[in-house]
Amino acid sequence: MRIQILNNKAIGIIPICLVFFLGACSTSHRAVDSRSTVIPKNLYTKPSNQKPEEGALWPGNTRGNFLFGDDKASVVGDIITVTINENASSTQSATTNTAKDTSLNMQAPNVLGLPSSLGIQNFLNMGTQFDPSVNATVANSMQGTGTVTRNGTLTATISAIITDILPSGNLRIEGRRSVTVNHEEQIMVLRGVVRPxxxxxxxxxPSTLIADAAISYRGEGVVADEQRKGWLAKVFSKVWPF
Known part of the structure; x- marks a missing residue:
């Protein structure tokens, strides 16, 4: 008897553990880790100790010393300021109208040489004779209208670092910014490819000139947590059939 009671308790504990397990699986993880570095240190170009040549006016690295040249970002580790001004809007609409009418009229004046009433004058005690004729009408119609409108605007400025130089000469950049105010963290991440x-x-x-751009702006904290469903609500949302 005691073993059976313990087994019943164990069976009752299993659904509770399953609910907690599903809730833990349904929690969302951060898509961005704001504490990680943007690029590893081994990607930065190390300054080389160049020996001055005999008769040279500018010993060592001469980058940026040209009179008619510019000092734009061009190597891994240089910084580029990106002006984000993204405006996206879309509108979709659909209208559906269908109609179908079907009518059926079938009569049998004679059945195997006999009259259609087959001699039955009081069919089912209704006071009328038997009539095998069939007359049916079916009408079906449907009307549907749907409209979807989406608008999005993002305006910001973020500095990005050149992380790689592609064989085509284009520059791969990545930028990350994290601002924390009163335990609310706002995280912005930008990745893409630009032409020098x-x-x-x-x-x-501008962000409109970045190819393969991926811009993410999200928050973590009290306000962001209040905008999400609880773990139990997520479980019911996934298994609720209606």
């Missing part, structure tokens, strides 16, 4: 000739003389570039 699109970079302005002041090392700025």
């Amino acid at each position: 000739q699109d970079i302005n003389f002041d090392n700025t570039i």
Whole structure:
């Protein structure tokens, strides 16, 4: 008897553990780790100790010493300022109208040489004779209308670092910014590929000129937590059939 009671308790504990397990699986993880570095240190170009040549006016690294040259970002580790001004809007609408009418009229004046009433004058005690004729009408119609409208605007400025130089000469950039105010953390991440000739003389570039751009702006904290469903509500949302 005691073993059976313990088994019943164990069976009752299993659904509770399963609910907690599903709730733990349904929790969302951060898509961005704001504490990690943007690029590893081994990607930065190390300055080389160049020996001055005999008769040279500028010993060592001469980058940026050209009179008619510019000092735009061009190597891994340089910084580019990205002006984000994204406006996206879309509208979709659909209208459906269908109609179908079907009618059926079938009569049998004679059945195997006999009259259609088959001699039955009081069919089912209704006081009328038997009539095998069939007359049916079916009408079906449907009307549907749907409209979807989405608008999104993001305006910001973020500095990005050149992480790689592609064989085509284009620059791969990545930028990350994290601002924490009163335990509420706002995280912005930008990744993409830019052309060196699109970079302005002041090392700025608009986000509209970034290829393969991925821009993420999200928050973590009290306000963000209140905008999410609880773990139990997520479980019921996944298994609720209606």
